[in-house]
Amino acid sequence: MDDKLMLMIPGPTPVPERVLQAMAKHPIGHRSADFSAIFAEVTENLKWLHQTKNDLLILAGSGTAAMEAGIINFLSTGDKVLVGTNGKFGERWGKVCAAYNLDVQYITAEWGKPLDPNEFKQALEADTAKDIKAVIITHSETSTGVINDLPTINQYIKAHGALSIVDTVTSLGACSVPIDEWGLDVVASGSQKGYMIPPGLGFVSVSEKAWKAYETANLPKFYFDLGPYRKNAAKNTTPFTPAINLIFALHAALGMMKQEGLETLFARHDRLRSATRAAVKAMGLPLFGPDECASPAVTAVMPTGVEAEKIRSIMRKKFDIALAGGQDSLKGKIFRIGHLGFVTDRDLLTAIAALEATLQELGHTGATPGAGVAAAGEVLNR
Amino acid sequence: MDDKLMLMIPGPTPVPERVLQAMAKHPIGHRSADFSAIFAEVTENLKWLHQTKNDLLILAGSGTAAMEAGIINFLSTGDKVLVGTNGKFGERWGKVCAAYNLDVQYITAEWGKPLDPNEFKQALEADTAKDIKAVIITHSETSTGVINDLPTINQYIKAHGALSIVDTVTSLGACSVPIDEWGLDVVASGSQKGYMIPPGLGFVSVSEKAWKAYETANLPKFYFDLGPYRKNAAKNTTPFTPAINLIFALHAALGMMKQEGLETLFARHDRLRSATRAAVKAMGLPLFGPDECASPAVTAVMPTGVEAEKIRSIMRKKFDIALAGGQDSLKGKIFRIGHLGFVTDRDLLTAIAALEATLQELGHTGATPGAGVAAAGEVLNR
Structure with missing residues (x-):
């Protein structure tokens, strides 16, 4: 039926009615005191959600834009970086590094398996010359539904002294990412996931240690240069025209999240993950990826005996439910159920x-x- | 009064009710056939508005993002570029070039005066070695309300053979920019101006000649790499998550513009420009910038005897009308009346x-x- 679509994909996620209505307000000037007041509150509430006192910068762009900014602001041509890849997004960050002539060393795991923290430990301990300037990791790998053991890997990064640059696109808002407690340096994410608003905004949090690296980083950048974003954020504004109506939407969405509270928010996603996995098992369908590293945002299923794309097609046509398919080599082999954001x-x-x-x-x-x-x-009744 | 704001600034511009409502629809998956159908129609209608058969690419980002992409995709480190500056935005494109280590030669005019086409002619004719790879010009200088003589300057660029890279952020949709007829190579603009939607989308049109230059251009880029945008646009999609709801808005806005028709659209802006200037003169206020190069989008006024900021303040507080102030060295000295987009x-x-x-x-x-x-x-009654 028309206009009856239900999104169960890992982005865009469903948007609450009151958020859509906030977004549909007439725009106001972005250099006005009224806008600055909203922008200040949004930034404050984003810091609450990100559990950080670090700078929290908002870009008009997608999650990839935020992640690219998170990489190129803190590195120089030829710098060695360690990139963890076990899915499409890990691979993408390797490509970003290659595009900027960084010296990329990969730590890989099969798609559907988690990255092994010990491999990071070994690679970092072997680097006694401290050539590795940053370690780039995808927290929740959206393409496979695997969550990597970020806190453990980050311990090894901290022991080494490199910067941590983390893609939390589908983890932030879906599970606790205590940036300050863990001591993460650069954390990037995008609006159409746990934040319950449409795509078009990217977020980057930056630690003091990362700002120190920024001072000498020489990769070329202008729109993505986070220095001016920091300077302007201190005055509750942005260096370039912000996506005003998406800021309105975020203002409303963060208000709802504050009302729900961090603990309840994370418990809800945890419950949805467990219920999804229990149901899939009970239906006799093989889960793609083990329980121990299951993302709170998205569950991948690799059906046998029935075709993944046939399942998706009937779900879409008969029940107006959108599920995600597999990407790249997993195309046609898996389907993915998104259960993050405004999902009950x-x-x-x-x-x-x-x-x-x-x-x-x-x-x-x-x-x-x-x-x-x-x-x-x-x-769900537990 | 609350919620009674009237925007008369050169961006964001007022957004029609039906566009706001289209934007407030629940997002759909951006990899769906439904989205591709909308995306195809939007691209087609953008080409109509841009009067071009060139590729028309849509980025999630501001106008600056589109312009940066328009510059860095077609040039290599150390390339010589000629940048016209007679206001804040011309200066900004020079800064983008400098950030990417391009060899920038400026042709400048005082803020409030138009660029002199003859200076371009001379500089380009003097470049017999054809070292100048591109000429970067701001068509309508939003900071001063001056429109540069793009068609004449572009004749000299074509005679020389360099690429033309043009910022049409406040001219596209406000006056005719016949890209194919004039033979412009790269044309960049942003959504919150003549397009009648909120900020968050950037547009870049790219000629075959520019694509030829793209093949050997070596400046680093990933999110702004227009090659994948072109490849994906051919399949009615985008390389990264698009700003879905802004695309919905644009779909509705372009529908309205098609209904109005190009001729009526441009005549309306022309009429608004003339009426504004006639009124300002009749009020005994000095216009900033001569009639011959007056932008159809924005009119700058440099009041004497009354303070610009006092005028803006009373207009805002007493009549809920937002006017723009001066930027940089013009701060406090001028005010600007925006009359582009959804303005009658x-x-x-x-x-x-x-x-x-x-x-x-x-x-x-x-x-x-x-x-x-x-x-x-x-x-208005003429």
Whole structure:
């Protein structure tokens, strides 16, 4: 049915009605006191969500823009960087580094498996010359639904002294990323994920240590030069025209998140992850990636006996539910259920119920129809 | 009064109700067929507005992002470029070039004066070695309300063979910029101006000649690398997550512009420019910049006897009308009336009437109260 779409993809995520309405307000001048007041409150609340006192800068651009800014502001041509890759986004950050002629050393894991913290430990301990200037890691790998052990890896980075540059695009807002407690240097994310607003804003938090590196970093940049963003943020403004209406939306969304509270917010995502995985197992579908490193934002399923794309197609056509497909080499092999942002227990039950009906239509015989909803319900009622 | 703001600034410009409503729709997946259909239509209609068959690429970012992409995709380290500057934005493009270690030669004019096409002619004719790879010009200088003689300057660029890279941020949609007829290579603009939507999107059109230069250009880029945008646009999609809801808004806005028609659209802006200037003269206020190079988007006024900032303050507080101030060295010396995008004859009369009431309050004695509205009305009724 038209206008009945339900997003269960890892971005864009559903947007609350009151956020859409805030976004639909007439724009105001971005150099006005009224806008600065909103911008100040948004920045303050973003710091609350990011659990940091570091600078929190807002760019008009996607998550990739924020991550590129997070990389190029703190490094110089030829600098050695260690990049962890176990999915599409880890690979992308390697490509960004290559585009800027950085000397990239990869630590890889198979797509669907987590990065091994010990490999970082060894590589960093072996670098007694301290040639490695930064370590770049994707926290929640959106392409596979795997969350990497960031706190452990970051311990090794801190022991070495390199900067940590972290993609938290699908983890921030979905699970606790205590930036200051962990001591993360540069943390980048995007608006259409845990932040419950449409795409178009990128966020970068920057530690004092990273600002120190900024002073001597020589990679060319202008729009992405975070120095002017910092200087302007201190005056509650931006160096270039901000995406005003998305700031309105973020203002409303952060208000809702503050009302929910960090603990409840993270517990909700944790519950949705567990319920999704329990349901998928009960439906007799193989999960892609182990429980121990399951992302709170997105769950990947690698069905056998039924085609992933057929499942997606029926879910979309018959039930107006959008699921994500696999990317690159996983195209057609997996489907992904997004459960981050403005997603409730009811939404998850809805998606699971529709998935079971879809499996029935496809003649899937691996499990008793209804078992998925029962398993999800059991987790949700804990 | 709250929620009664009227924007008469050169960006953000007023947004029509139906555009705000289109923007407030729930986002859909950007990798869906539904989104691709909208994206295809938006691209097609943008080409109509830009009067071009060249590639028309859409970035999530501000106008500065689009302009930076327009510069760095087609040049290599050390390349010589000729940059025209007669205001804040011309100066900004020089800074972008400097940030990327380009060899910048400036052609300057005083703020408020137009660039002299003959200076371009001389500089380009003197460059017999063809060292100058590109000429960068701001068409409508938003900071001063001056429009540069782009078609004439571009003739000299074509005779020389360098690429033309043009900032049309406040000219596109406000006056005719026939990209193909003039033979412009790279044309960049931003969404919150003539396009009648909020900020957050940048547009770049690229000629075949520019794509040829792209092949050997070596400046580092990733998010701004237009090659992948071109490749993806051919499949009605984008390399990175687009600002989905701003695309919805643009879809609606372009629909309105098509309904109005190019000729009517440009005639309206021409009429608003003439009426504004006639009114300002009739009010006894000095225009900043001569009539011959007056921008159809914004009119700058340099009041004498009354303070520019006092005028702006009363206009804002008493009549909820936002006017723009001066930038950099013009701060406090001029005010600027934006009249581009979703602005009608009625809006202009409103602004002029309020401006006259403001001048009365400030005890301005240079003209008969009512003369401004009378002069504007005379032009509008032509």
